[in-house]
Each structure stands twice: as C-alpha cells, then as structure tokens.
Amino acid sequence: MLRKKIISRFSIRNKPGEVPGALHFIGEQKTDSPFIRNMTYDVKSLAESPKIFSNYTSLLEKLTSENVNWLDIEGLNDIKLMEIIGKKFMLHNLLLEDVLNTTHRPKIEEFENATLVIVKMLSYNKIECSIVSEHISLVLAQNTLISFQEVEGDVFEPIRERIRHSSGKIRVKDANYLLFTLLDAIVDNYFTIIEHIGEELEKLEDLILANPSDEVIKQIHYYNRQMIVLRKAVWPLREVINGILKGVGKVVNDNNELYFRDLHDNTIQVIETIEMYKDTISGLRDLAFSNISNKMNDIMKTLTVMSSIFTPLTFIAGLYGMNFDNMPELHSRYGYFAVLGVMISILITLLYIFRRVKWL
Amino acid sequence: MLRKKIISRFSIRNKPGEVPGALHFIGEQKTDSPFIRNMTYDVKSLAESPKIFSNYTSLLEKLTSENVNWLDIEGLNDIKLMEIIGKKFMLHNLLLEDVLNTTHRPKIEEFENATLVIVKMLSYNKIECSIVSEHISLVLAQNTLISFQEVEGDVFEPIRERIRHSSGKIRVKDANYLLFTLLDAIVDNYFTIIEHIGEELEKLEDLILANPSDEVIKQIHYYNRQMIVLRKAVWPLREVINGILKGVGKVVNDNNELYFRDLHDNTIQVIETIEMYKDTISGLRDLAFSNISNKMNDIMKTLTVMSSIFTPLTFIAGLYGMNFDNMPELHSRYGYFAVLGVMISILITLLYIFRRVKWL
C-alpha cells in the first residue's frame, strides 16, 4: 500500500551509536545491480562509454581532467563502487554517506575536493496514483560531475541528446553548467507534477460542487498529504539554489549566474504554486464540509416535514378511534367528512408554512 | 469554464530537458497576429508611428538614442519578431524567454543591456465574472522602453494621450519615468478591481445576514480563490518595486525617487486591502456556517415541539382506543370530555414550557 511510504520515507536512519561516516545504504532498495556510464566532452570532441556493470576501474582511469566528464551512476547499493569512486576523487566519507542515505533532505555542502548537491526527483506513478520521490546526488569535483540516481531513469536522456548533437550551449560550457542543466531538468519535472495535481484538484472541485460523497474528504486528505511530500522536497531546494547563488562551492560564475537565477525563479514559482494549492485544498475542505452540513440539513428538513404533517393528523385519527360510549361527534351524520375536512385544512396550512420558511 | 484557468494558469512550463533560453510561447494564446507601434518624444518633439503588423525593421531603424522611445508590442506569439527585437537591443535569450512565458511571476531582473520588469495586469471580466490576468513585460534598454502585452489593450491609452498633449511632466522626463507611469497605471487598475470586490463582499454580507442559502458558501469559496489569484499577482510586485527603490537596474534616481516611493505606498495599500479582504471573507465564512447551524437548530426545534406535543396526546387517544371489556372510564358519561380536558391541559402546559425555554 503506497500511503505507508509517504509517512515512513523520511524516518529511516542508521542505528544509534554507529560510527558516523560508515558507508551503508539507507532506505528502500529499488534496484539490484547498479551500472555506470560516462560522457567526456568538450566543444570539439565527445567520448561516450556504454553502460557497464563491472570493471569500473578502467572506465575511471580514462577520465581526463581537461574535458568535462559526466559520470552517471544508476543504482546505489554497491558499496564497493562507492568506495572506489570515493578514493578516485578523494571524497569525504560523510559525503558518500549522504549519497547513500536516500532519506536525506535536499542540501548543498562544500567539501574539500568536491561540492555535493542533493535533490529529490519527483515523478508521478500513474498506476499507484502517487508521487514517487527519488534521491539524486550530484557531486561536482573540478571538471567532473558525478550523478547518483536510485534507479535507471530517463529524465536525463534529453540532456544526453543535447550533448550528443551539440545543441544549445552545453558543449561550450563547463561542468558547472552541466550541473545547472541537470537541476533545471529536475525542476522542470516538478512543473509536470504540479500541473497534474492542478488538473486533479479541478476535477475534485467539480465533484464537490456536483455530488459531495464521503469519498471526497478522503481524497482531500490524500492530496493534502501529497502536498506535504512535495513541500518537503521543494522547500529545501530553494535553500540549495540560494546557496549556489551565494557562492557555495564556487558553482556560480559570471557565465552561468543568469541561468542559476532563472532556476531560482522557477523554484520560487513551484513553491508558490504548492502554497496556493495548499490554500485551495483547504478551501475545498471547507466547501466539502459545508456540503455535508447541507446534506444533513436536507435530511433533517425531510424528517421534520414528514413528522410535523402526520403527527397531528394521526392524533386526530386516534382521537376518534377512542371507544367512549358518549362521543357525540361519532354519531353525527357528516362527522367523518368534517374530520376529513379538518385534516385536509391542517395539511394545507402546514404545507403552506413549510413552503414559506423554505423547507419545501 | 473559467474556474479551470484559475488553478492551472500558473502551472504550464516547458518540457523537462529542453534547452534553457529557447524561445517559445508558454501559456494560453490570446491573439493571432501581434502588432507593434512606437512613440518617440522629447520635451519639444513627438513622433508617433501607426500600429503596424509587419515590416518591423524599418520601424526599428528609426529609433533614435537621444529621445525617449516607447515601443509597444501587443501580442506575443510572433517568435520571429522577438528575435529581431532581441538582436536590435542585444537582449539575453533568458530575458526573451521570460517575456514569452505568460505564467512567469512578477519580478525585476537586471541584464547586461537591459532591465526586465514583469508584472500582471488584472482586469475584471464582467461577463464571466472573473479576474483576468495579463502578462506585461517592460524592458528598459537605455532610453527605450519596450512594453510587451498579451493582447491589444487600452489601459495605456490615457498615457499616450498625456504624451500627445504633453500634460503633466511626462514629456520632460526620461524613459525611467515612463516606466513609472506604466507601472502606476497598472497599480491604479488594481484599485478598481479591489473596489469592485469590496462592493461584492458587501452584497454577500447582506445576503448572509438576510437569507443564508447554500449558494453563499460557494460564493465565499469563489471569492477566496480570487483573493489567491490577486495575492499571487500583487505580492511579488512589492518585491519588484522594492528592488527598483534599492537601485536594481539603476531605474531610480533623484528625480523620480518620490514617484516610485508613492508607487510603493500604493502597492502596500493594495496588499493590505487584499489581506483585509481575506480576513473579511474568513469572517463571512464563520457567519455563514453559524447561520447554517442556526437554521438546523430551528428545524430541530420545530420537529421537537411538534413531536413532543402530539406524542403524549396520541398515546392517550390510543389508550382509550383499546378494546378491553372492562374499562370503566369508557362508560362514564363525561369520560370523553374529561379526556379532552386532560389533553388540552397537557397541550397548554407543553406550550408554556416550550415558550419558557425559548423554543417558540
């Protein structure tokens, strides 16, 4: 059941008292064997390695420091690979620990030889109708960008295409620009999710206005929780990009500042839309509750009208059902019809009153 | 259906992985062919071009750098025109991308050759009863102000009149003052909308106090959502004007600071009024809910009074409708009238009690 994950995703951690910086994978394992691939390019040349699953060392030896290297690791559960990469790029163990902790919140941190950027890739799983969050770590070590993904993904494929076809400025620029490109792809993905939720909220609103069934409150609850998940992923991203703009890790420079500022704008827009949706959901909840109240009112009205009309009539009928010896009306010739007349006048009077107070 | 747009307006974005800075129109296309017009003026002279739909280049060549030029483009879907203007004024592609992204939030950004100000023009569509938001981009490049509007609009027409008749100080001042004038016209427009909503809220309050029908909660929901839209447009505007006052893009100078400070005051006042309306709407919701509760109470009271009065009476009638052989009361001469008397006393007693507890 998916709901389970939403709550527990952020709470798994290493056991109390463990050595800090010890490498072990934290979270839900999503793939069996990781693979690794590399693109080395500059404005003129491009060398692309195939996906490989072992024999990493030869691949790592080929990396050159003149060109931009993009090392992409998909799958996090091979601790040995992590240690090899760590050694090759002289990465701090705490950095690798954060890469392996898929429950870690988005952040940017500058280490001695590298800068670590952690973000969450969100995608919408249409089968389970839920937001799936993937832990993405981007490590910038000089001119090499290492991207760690939890599973084999295709969201960076368009960027690979752009590198291959040298479209845009990507081949002219350095690894910092590549970092920007990856972050931009991730943020663009948020817009897809947000747009999807926007459409769902519209449908929900129509549903509430048309027929507020009990299901509606559960759905509101469900979207509210998705907003909580989204918020947890996106709010810290703002700090990350603010950090970049303030110069953490020397990622930003005169050539790419405008791009990171643009990214910042987009992140703000995602955040504002999420907040707007939270307000909208809260408005929908009020609307749904008021509709439930109105339904109750309608039920009560029906009950009251039916009871109020028939109670006096039944009393009158009961009255003349009494068995007293001396009840003169019973023996009058038109007594029955007179009583019927009285009943009909009471009925009409009550109907008129209920119509006036708008209960009918 | 208009409501749809309110939710989705802010969520459309370019596809993940696309080249950043690539020019394409984002949003809902509102016009077919854009046109362009120009006013070139200084204190003595004024040259006004007619609206034209093609042959932009000749118009662009006539721009002089001594006088103030106001280039007004209405309609955003001609990418080629954008590229020509971009080349002419050496504008960064990211600037043009923001101009074309009608979902972008208001902001001010300083580029190398120009300063971009994005704001939202709001107008009230009386037929659809909704707030319509238009994306306005103002680009200040030296002494030229370029204004981009989504559709042909008439809100800047009074300013054109002032330029033509040289009324006020507009002909004496530079392009920065022209920027102020356009922003001032937009903010003044917000007041119109706010005043309109204020009147609607008054009517709504009268309605709630008079006759709280179910429709009322839906209307409150509707106005609440309009407030969300307004807020999204106006809050970032404050940052924009703060940015100007802090010197972004060197828009502000000794000659016009007072005017921009006045604009700032007005923006604050719009924001405060929106917040006040949010409070008011929330108060109205409480009032409406309490009225619904009171209606329920009235219904329950009626039911209770009717049931409580007739239940014992009907019981008594039923009692003497029993067919036991030996029921002495039935044969007493005045039994029937005695029972009627008892019933009437019960009725009076109950009516008295209900009146004392204020249910009647």
Place this chain on the structure above:
Amino acid sequence: MLRKKIISRFSIRNKPGEVPGALHFIGEQKTDSPFIRNMTYDVKSLAESPKIFSNYTSLLEKLTSENVNWLDIEGLNDIKLMEIIGKKFMLHNLLLEDVLNTTHRPKIEEFENATLVIVKMLSYNKIECSIVSEHISLVLAQNTLISFQEVEGDVFEPIRERIRHSSGKIRVKDANYLLFTLLDAIVDNYFTIIEHIGEELEKLEDLILANPSDEVIKQIHYYNRQMIVLRKAVWPLREVINGILKGVGKVVNDNNELYFRDLHDNTIQVIETIEMYKDTISGLRDLAFSNISNKMNDIMKTLTVMSSIFTPLTFIAGLYGMNFDNMPELHSRYGYFAVLGVMISILITLLYIFRRVKWL
C-alpha cells in the same frame, strides 16, 4: 448603512492612467467649506488668529519664521487653498496629493522642504455604534506645523488651551514638540476607543454565558470587523513612530526623544491590546459555537426522551386496540389495569435510565 463604509473605505483611488501628483480630493466629502486658523507662539508671546473661511493670503503672510506656527486647516475640499499653501511652503505635489487622499494609509515621508506624517484619528460614533476614521495629515516645515483635518474637530482643543495658558512645556519647545503633542492626543484617543470596546466585549461575554441567542454571532462578527479597521489604522502608526525615532525628517532630537519613545510605548500597548482583543473575540466565537451546539444537544435530548417514552407506550395501546376476534387478554377482568401497570413500569424504567445517562 455604516457597515458599507468599513469595507470600501480603503479602496477608492484615482482613475487609472491619471497624471500622478494631480490634486483632487479622494474619499467621502464630509464638510462643505474648510476654514483655517493659526497660532503663532514662543515662550513669551502668543498670537492666535480667529477661524477664517477666505482671504487666506493675509493670514499666510503674517507667519513668522522665528516663532512656532501652528496652521490648522479643517476641511480638505478646497483645492485652491491647497495650492496656495503648497506654493507658500514649497511643498511637493505628491505631498499634497497624499494629504487630499483620505484613503491613504498612515505613513511618514520626508520631502525636500517638509516632512509629512499621516495618521488616522479614530472616534466612536455612539449613534451609529461604529468607529469613525478621520484622515489627519501633519506637515512639519521648519518651525511651522500644518495640520489638515477632514472635519472641524475638538480633539486638539485641549492642546490649544495648554498653549494659551502656557501649561506644561509646550510654549518653551519647538514645532517638533508640537507634532509630538498632536500625535500623543491622537494615540490617547485610541485608548478611549479600546476601553470602550473592552467594555462591550465584557458585556458580550456575559451575554454568551447567559443566553447565547443568534444575535451573538452577528455581534462577534461585527467586533471582529472593527478590530480589522483598528488594526489598519494603528499598525502603520508604529512604523511612523519608528521612522521618527530612526531620524526620518529630523523630527527627533535630544530634547524630545524621551517623549517620542513614550509615544512608541503607548502605540505598542494599543497594538498589543488589539491583538489581545482579537484572541478574545476568537475565544468568544468558540464559546458561542459550543453554546449553540449545547442548545442543539438539549433540544435533541428532549426530543429523544419524549419520543422514547411514548413510542413503546403508544405501541402497547395500539396493540390492544386491534380488532382480532380472539384476543384473550381483552376479556380478562383486570387486563386493562394490568396493561396500565405495565405501561407505568415501562415509564418508570425509562425515566430511570434517562436520568442515569444524565439526559434528564
């Protein structure tokens, strides 16, 4: 109807596209012809002009720059007078525009030749039971203080008395101290209103605890809206006095800083009391809602008790009202009395149960 004004008071503005700085009165016109009067004093001398309605120029010529002048204009709708004063003291048109815009929020602004302080005088209209807000502008130009009021008022009369009788330090001090005195009188007035509302809230609380009629929710709504009005007037005042203390317009100096700090204390106290009242009102609303719920519960209890007691009894009566030929009980000698006994035992049992669950 007064409520109308509460909502719309802050929303009237000049028409979009108008020349900024053009003088015209904005708001609701409250007086026909303004008048003007002047006090010129120093520690030794005092010259007080009578109220005059025309021939302003002679009065303005008599102003001396050695002594403190207090020019008091009551009534804002004489644009010509404004222009004369503006010319005499070389005031910026934007300053005069703010003076004439009775919807402008409180602020302090330093212009070249003068400092403008805008505040709201609040008074309680006992006939209409509402808070009336008056736009007061105080302009400090060297040693002259010009006060603009919307209507002829008497709140500054005690200050005039103090000047006439040279009581306190007012005659020894400069125009800045006079500004303090006027602001102090206005803030003291806020306390009167706040005290009045405090008393009303006490009465309301007593009412809710005693007899929560439907009227109560409307009153809570009404006081909540008055709090919104008060807040809009007082919150910006804090910024104004903070501005003075920070040196805007060089109003504050070694001689009067303690007085302005005292004023600041008082403003904070007004704000805190308003916030406390908001909390109190929100608590009263909860109390009132819970009382309405309790009333509902009481009604339901009555209904349930009455129905539950008589439903089984009526059933039994109905049972023996059936006309079957063969019903042995009907012919037993004491059947009727046995049934009566059964009914009474049921009655007693139910009464006992309802008393145990505290419904009686």
Place this chain on the structure above:
Amino acid sequence: MLRKKIISRFSIRNKPGEVPGALHFIGEQKTDSPFIRNMTYDVKSLAESPKIFSNYTSLLEKLTSENVNWLDIEGLNDIKLMEIIGKKFMLHNLLLEDVLNTTHRPKIEEFENATLVIVKMLSYNKIECSIVSEHISLVLAQNTLISFQEVEGDVFEPIRERIRHSSGKIRVKDANYLLFTLLDAIVDNYFTIIEHIGEELEKLEDLILANPSDEVIKQIHYYNRQMIVLRKAVWPLREVINGILKGVGKVVNDNNELYFRDLHDNTIQVIETIEMYKDTISGLRDLAFSNISNKMNDIMKTLTVMSSIFTPLTFIAGLYGMNFDNMPELHSRYGYFAVLGVMISILITLLYIFRRVKWL
C-alpha cells in the same frame, strides 16, 4: 466579578490632550496609604529602617552613596512622595509617570540619571480563582535601587532575610545584583503559577475524558484567557532581559552576566511552557468538542433505535385496529398470535441489524 478586570486591565489611560509627564495614578487603587522602608548595606554593615508612613525626608537624607541602598515603596497613590523621590534622585517626569501607570507594559528604559525596569508580578488568588497582576517598577540610580509595589507584598521578604543573614553573595555585590535578585524572585513566582495551571489542566483533561459536561468548554475558555494575561506579562519581559544583556542602562557587567543569562533561560522556559499550554488547551478544546459530538451521536442513536423499532410495530397494530367490515385476518383463530409472532420477528431482526452497525 474578576473576569471584568482581565479585559479592562490594560485599557485605562490618561485623558486625551493631557500634558504628557503629568503625575497621576492610573489603574485600580489597591491600597490607601503607601509606606516606605530602606535597607543600606555593604559587605560589613547593614542599616535597616522600619516601615514608615510619613516624614520621608529624614529617611531619604540618610541614604549614603558608598553603600547599596534598597528603597522599597509599597503603595503608589501618594503623588507627593513620588515628587520628593523624583527630586531627590533627579528622575525624569516620564519615568515617574510610567511608575504610576499600573497598566504600563513591562519594559526597560534608560534615562539620564537612572534606569527603569517595569515588570508584572503575578500571583494566584485562590479565593477568586484568578491570576492577579501587580505592577512592579524597579529604578536603578547609581548604587540605589528603588522598588515600587502596588500593595504591601511578601514576595521580597526572603531576599530581605538573605541580606540580613548575609547568605549567598548578595551582601558582597552591588545594586545591579540586587536588581537581578528581585527579577529572579519575580520570575521564580511565574513558575509557581505555571505549575498551578499545569495541574489544573491535568484535572481538566481527566474531566473531559470522563464526563464532558457543558461546564468544560467554559473552563477551557477561562484558561485560554488566563494564558492571554500571562503572555502579556511575560513576553515583554524577554525583551527587558534581552535589553539588559545588550547593555541597556549598563546593568550587566562581567560579574553578573552569568546570572542575567540564567534569568534569560528561565524566562524563555516560562514562555515556552505558556506556548505549550496554549497548544494543550487548543488540543483539549478539540477533544471536548469531539466529545460533545459523540454525545450527540449517542443521543441520536437512541432516538433512531427506539423510533425505528416501534414505528413498524405500531403501524402493524394500527393496521389491525382498522374497522373494515371485511378483514379476514381478524376472524382467523390464531390471527392475533400470528401478528404477535410477526412483530417479535421484526423486533429481533431490527435489534440484530442495529447491533451489526454498532448502534447498540
């Protein structure tokens, strides 16, 4: 009635237009004749005056500037005494005005010859079951500390004992440390009140869980208001102590900084506990409301079960009470018993259904 005071305590002020700095007592007068006493001490000597009610001047003349003097005035309504003290220590009139205004909020203010600290002493009045707030002003003028209390109090008695017995460091230290000691005693007193309220809230929670009578909501309302009073007294105290730590009035020095920091910690703890109680009260309100709802549900269930069972049975009885000539069932030998059987089966079926849906 005590509740009255809670609301109005903070709203009494001098009349608009009065001379600022004029001395007059503001608030509720709590004592008739103030008295004054003095302790003059250093590490070796201690001179303690008796409580006196008049002839202040001789007492004031005996004060020495070498030793620490603690002048304690209990009762504020002797304006003449105030003026004498003011003259003796050259205190500003605004300082004395704040001392006499028992509605003034806690603050610290540095004057030319003295530093004024205003705090609120809170005590719990067990008879009236309410928090009583007393206005305490502490004036530090060189080596003399003057404490002004509204009524004769015993909260400083333990400190007098410590001075007499030279316990702790109090005799070694200066007047600043004495100020700390008095503030510490006041803050310690807050803990007593907070603990008392904590216990009351526990009792309230037990009551809500056991038997949510209507009284409970009133009590929640009552505690909520006490929290508002507490907050008003304690929040500004934090600013006061922050002010001291930041060097206002040169109260803090290397010898006593640790003590004032400790005091700061305690104040934060009081504030956090108050906030925690506010959350707790709000949680209790939700609990109480939900209990009221549940009670309503129980009532409704009873009503529904009783009505639903007897309505069909009564109908059947009524059916065979009809007087049609031709009703074959009536004449069947076992018709009556068959009908009784049908009734019993209906009864059992309904009971079974109601048990399954958990209404029984």
Place this chain on the structure above:
Amino acid sequence: MLRKKIISRFSIRNKPGEVPGALHFIGEQKTDSPFIRNMTYDVKSLAESPKIFSNYTSLLEKLTSENVNWLDIEGLNDIKLMEIIGKKFMLHNLLLEDVLNTTHRPKIEEFENATLVIVKMLSYNKIECSIVSEHISLVLAQNTLISFQEVEGDVFEPIRERIRHSSGKIRVKDANYLLFTLLDAIVDNYFTIIEHIGEELEKLEDLILANPSDEVIKQIHYYNRQMIVLRKAVWPLREVINGILKGVGKVVNDNNELYFRDLHDNTIQVIETIEMYKDTISGLRDLAFSNISNKMNDIMKTLTVMSSIFTPLTFIAGLYGMNFDNMPELHSRYGYFAVLGVMISILITLLYIFRRVKWL
C-alpha cells in the same frame, strides 16, 4: 498515570526568593545512588575504571590532562559528588545548578573553565506507551568530557565499545569529537522514536479509514501531545548545534566541523519530520471529524427513512380505525384491500424517492 508527567515535567522550579546558584536536585528523582566511571584514552592507551559508588576522590585524582577523559555520572541526586566535581574542574555554581535541574531546556552555554551542553535523551517506554525524556548534561572542560545522566543508561554503550576496540576515528580524536559522538548517538535515538511514531500514525490512519470509533479522537489527542513533548526537546537542540557551529565554547574546529554540520543536517531532518507529523495529525483529525459527521448522517438517514415511511402508513391505519357511524369505506367489500394497496404504493413510491436522493 503517565499523561500527568507530560504536562508537569517542565514546570517544577526552585522556590521563589531562593539563593540563585544553590545546588539542589529539581525534578522527579529516578535513581537512588549515582555511580561514576571513567575512560581515559589516547590513540595508544586506554584506561577504563569500573563503576564505583563512593571514594570518588581517588578516581578524580587519576585524571590526566594529556589524554582524553570521559567521566560518566549516572544519577544526579548526590549533591556532595556534584560539589566535589565542581571544585575539581572549577565549575561555576550556575553550571551545576543547570545540570541538576532536570526540567531545564536544551542549551549550550560557555562558562569560564568549561562549556555546558544540555540535551534531552528521548526513549520510548513500550509498557506505558509514552515518550520518556531524560536530562543529559555534557560538560567539556579542556580535554575532559563529563556526562551526567539521570539514570543508568545503555545508549552510550556502543560508543564505549568503539573506544575499547578503537573502531572509527574516536581514539585518534579529542574530547570535542567525543562530544560530537555522544550528541550523534542521542540524535540517532530521536530517529528511532520518530520512526515508531510514524508507524503508529499509519496504523491510526488505517483505523480511521476503516472504523472511526470514539477512541480515535483520544488517540489523535495523545499523539498531538507527544509531538508537543518532542518539539520541546528537539527545537532548542537546533540552537545548540547552531551555537556550536558558530564557535560557542570553541567546540568546533577544522577537524570536526564536517561532523557537526552533519549533526546539524540530522537535527533539521528530525525537526522537519516532527512538523510533517504535526500536519499529518491535523489532517487525520479532520478526517476523523468528517467520519464522525458521516456516521451522524447515516444515523439520521435511517431515522428519517424509517419515520417517513411509516408515519403516513400509520396515519392511514389510524384513519380507518376511527369509530364514526357513517364511514362508507369501512363497509365496502374490498375497502380493506384497497387501503392495503394504497399503503403498498405509498411504500414503493417513498422507497423509490429515497433511493434517488441516495439515502438508501
């Protein structure tokens, strides 16, 4: 009963007027006799003392200033021991007072000879189903770390193991790193609790969706209060670690900064998860309330359907139970069956109507 403690835990303090800095234990005494043990280590050597209960002095004399000493005191109620330690390390009395005050909030404070860090160890008591908070004080005096625990605990045992087996870097590093290790163990413990609560909330959500009994609201109340307790423990911890990172007590240096930053990340994650849980709980409350409303609606529907169906039928039966002499229908041959037919049609019609409005 445990709930009691949650409220009162933070409110016990020393009596007003007591000497500040006087040593006495505050809080609930949890152990009888404290014991003390010591580890002295550097990279090469390790000397570990056994747990001892008396003769502290010899142990204290053996401490060397070259190696790292970890003095662990478990149990706080031996004031004499405190005084001995205080004298040995020249600790300020206020420091010891905070160590002994188990109600003190987490903080970091730099004293002359030592730095005090106070945190709360939280553990989940499975028997009482509640969070238990333990007061932990860590005193860093040069190369000696003194840890004070309320009771004998085992949470630091893994760290002792690491020291014994020289695993990780702990033996290479100084006492500051030891401080980090202890704090890290405590924060890791928070994750255990948070994960536990996360699982409980999932179960609660399933329960609410399946069968919202009255118990649910009490449980929500209970978890909400646990969140309040957690918050009180964790929020100040962030300030503590921020303080460390900002250089308070010179705890942080180039060698351990990364570790403390990692700790900071973890604390933020705990706080964010707590806030997320608060949101989740609030969403669950809404869900539960709406379910209670729906249950009420279902009850009302049943009542209304039963009453509305049988009321008219019973009336008709009553009508023909009247005893008028002249009622032609009674004597018609098929009158009874006609009436039965009418009743059945009414029944079918009402059932159809109730089905259409979805009440059946």
